[in-house]
Amino acid sequence: MATNVFIVDDHYMVIEGIRSLLQNVKDIECTGHAMNAVSCLAFLQQQQPDVILMDINLPDKSGIELCKEVREKYPAVFIIGLSTFNQQSFIQKMMDNGASGYVLKNATQEELIAAIAIVAKGGHFLSEEAALSLRKYNAGDMPLLTRREKEVLTLIAEGMTNAEIAQKLFISTTTVDTHRKNLLEKFHAKNTALLVKLALSQGHL
Amino acid sequence: MATNVFIVDDHYMVIEGIRSLLQNVKDIECTGHAMNAVSCLAFLQQQQPDVILMDINLPDKSGIELCKEVREKYPAVFIIGLSTFNQQSFIQKMMDNGASGYVLKNATQEELIAAIAIVAKGGHFLSEEAALSLRKYNAGDMPLLTRREKEVLTLIAEGMTNAEIAQKLFISTTTVDTHRKNLLEKFHAKNTALLVKLALSQGHL
DNA sequence: AAAAAAATCATGGAAAAAGGGGAGACGGCA
DNA sequence: TGCCGTCTCCCCTTTTTCCATGATTTTTTT
Numbered sequence: 001m002a003t004n005v006f007i008v009d010d011h012y013m014v015i016e017g018i019r020s021l022l023q024n025v026k027d028i029e030c031t032g033h034a035m036n037a038v039s040c041l042a043f044l045q046q047q048q049p050d051v052i053l054m055d056i057n058l059p060d061k062s063g064i065e066l067c068k069e070v071r072e073k074y075p076a077v078f079i080i081g082l083s084t085f086n087q088q089s090f091i092q093k094m095m096d097n098g099a100s101g102y103v104l105k106n107a108t109q110e111e112l113i114a115a116i117a118i119v120a121k122g123g124h125f126l127s128e129e130a131a132l133s134l135r136k137y138n139a140g141d142m143p144l145l146t147r148r149e150k151e152v153l154t155l156i157a158e159g160m161t162n163a164e165i166a167q168k169l170f171i172s173t174t175t176v177d178t179h180r181k182n183l184l185e186k187f188h189a190k191n192t193a194l195l196v197k198l199a200l201s202q203g204h205l
Numbered sequence: 206m207a208t209n210v211f212i213v214d215d216h217y218m219v220i221e222g223i224r225s226l227l228q229n230v231k232d233i234e235c236t237g238h239a240m241n242a243v244s245c246l247a248f249l250q251q252q253q254p255d256v257i258l259m260d261i262n263l264p265d266k267s268g269i270e271l272c273k274e275v276r277e278k279y280p281a282v283f284i285i286g287l288s289t290f291n292q293q294s295f296i297q298k299m300m301d302n303g304a305s306g307y308v309l310k311n312a313t314q315e316e317l318i319a320a321i322a323i324v325a326k327g328g329h330f331l332s333e334e335a336a337l338s339l340r341k342y343n344a345g346d347m348p349l350l351t352r353r354e355k356e357v358l359t360l361i362a363e364g365m366t367n368a369e370i371a372q373k374l375f376i377s378t379t380t381v382d383t384h385r386k387n388l389l390e391k392f393h394a395k396n397t398a399l400l401v402k403l404a405l406s407q408g409h410l
Numbered sequence: 411a412a413a414a415a416a417a418t419c420a421t422g423g424a425a426a427a428a429g430g431g432g433a434g435a436c437g438g439c440a
Numbered sequence: 441t442g443c444c445g446t447c448t449c450c451c452c453t454t455t456t457t458c459c460a461t462g463a464t465t466t467t468t469t470t
Contacts, residue, residue, distance in 0.1 A: 013226065014218050015222065016221075016223075016225050016226055017223070018218055020221050106216045106217045146416060146417085147416090148417065149416090157399070157401075157402045158398075158399060158402070159395050159398055159399030161396070161455085162456075175418050178417085181458075181459080182416095184458080190364050190458090191364050191397075191426085191458075192458095193361050193398070193401050194364030196402050196405075197362045200401075205402070351446060352446090353448095354446095366427090376448070376449090379448085382427080382428090385427080386427095386428075389428080397428095
């Protein structure tokens with residue numbers, strides 16, 4: 001029986017590229033695609049593919065969250081993460097959230113097919129470069145933020161002071177200060193400027 | 206005569222996607238692709254396509270530089286910029302450097318074909334969303350920074366204090382403070398956090 | 411139900427940035 | 441030559457952030 005593959009990516013060209021790469025491959029069938037998390041979930045209510053190729057950057061939700069959600073609801077569906085070069089710091093999170101594999105967008109056809117075949121059987125696949133960067137990444141680890149920390153971080157990046165943030169979130173300024181301190185620590189940033197830069201470059205904002 | 210199209214993108218899947226989108230279109234012929242600036246320039250020494258679809262992110266050189274270089278050496282070759290969502294601040298630069306058009310990576314087939322057709326005739330094409338963001342960008346004008354301001358901005362974003370920056374640049378802390386104040390004013394930012402965010406999102410860093 | 415993680419609040423002090431003003435030196439350019 | 445922009449430097453005050461420490465309550469996970 002052929003492996004059913006579903007594609008989630010917000011770039012039409014990437015979807016088309018993957019379809020084209022998988023078109024004439026026997027044992028692999030593209031059952032559809034979605035360009036955001038919502039329509040992906042909608043599709044899954046109707047039918048479940050064997051494997052989902054999922055981009056990390058989606059317009060409505062991060063691929064990491066979507067990955068977790070899908071795995072919880074449909075444990076039989078295996079997920080392969082997709083990303084470009086400079087986003088490899090997300091690989092760990094994606095794998096932590098139940099992804100079975102990770103392929104870079106400049107992967108070859110063979111690599112992609114191999115990944116799908118292995119993952120469909122319940123195995124794990126990391127493209128070489130992904131595995132490489134995973135090692136690097138574990139050295140300079142990327143922090144996991146709580147709900148509140150993300151909120152505070154966003155407001156900080158918008159130029160708000162602790163007092164303004166406190167007012168907005170209906171909490172004390174000292175609490176905001178605590179969150180701020182925790183953010184600085186998690187990012188190993190010694191001040192707000194670096195905090196914002198790191199957060200932006202790591203896709204937290 | 207068919208329009209010859211050359212693709213420059215570091216992601217294999219995108220190249221494949223574009224090829225697939227243009228495969229059965231008459232009057233358009235894909236003559237090849239390159240995954241970096243060097244091999245693109247090497248190809249152009251052999252033959253010149255009518256239109257180049259060029260990604261902004263290349264491993265060895267920015268698409269903006271490559272665009273300028275190609276246009277200087279081969280004025281008959283028209284260039285269409287390619288990019289994802291959050292990089293639209295580069296559109297202006299790309300167009301300033303001689304690009305004839307700009308298409309987002311989630312463009313439809315029709316949009317892509319239209320863009321190629323128009324640009325091949327010497328016209329200009331901006332995808333709707335690109336044009337939209339261009340207007341936003343011109344409205345919330347992007348400041349022109351002086352050499353020194355750029356230096357200071359970069360160091361601020363790296364988390365350095367005025368004193369540290371002063372030491373690094375061999376100037377007084379009060380001078381650094383002046384530059385900092387000017388930066389805040391130019392960006393209409395009321396503190397460092399917003400300054401860094403704006404600078405990053407507008408491609409100054 | 412117990413343990414762990416997250417969110418809340420506080421005090422007090424040191425360091426840095428923000429906001430205001432003023433001013434001299436230099437180079438390019440009209 | 442005189443103007444303009446840039447870079448340089450300084451003082452003062454207020455605001456905000458950063459740091460250290462400690463504690464209670466709520467939520468989540470195990």
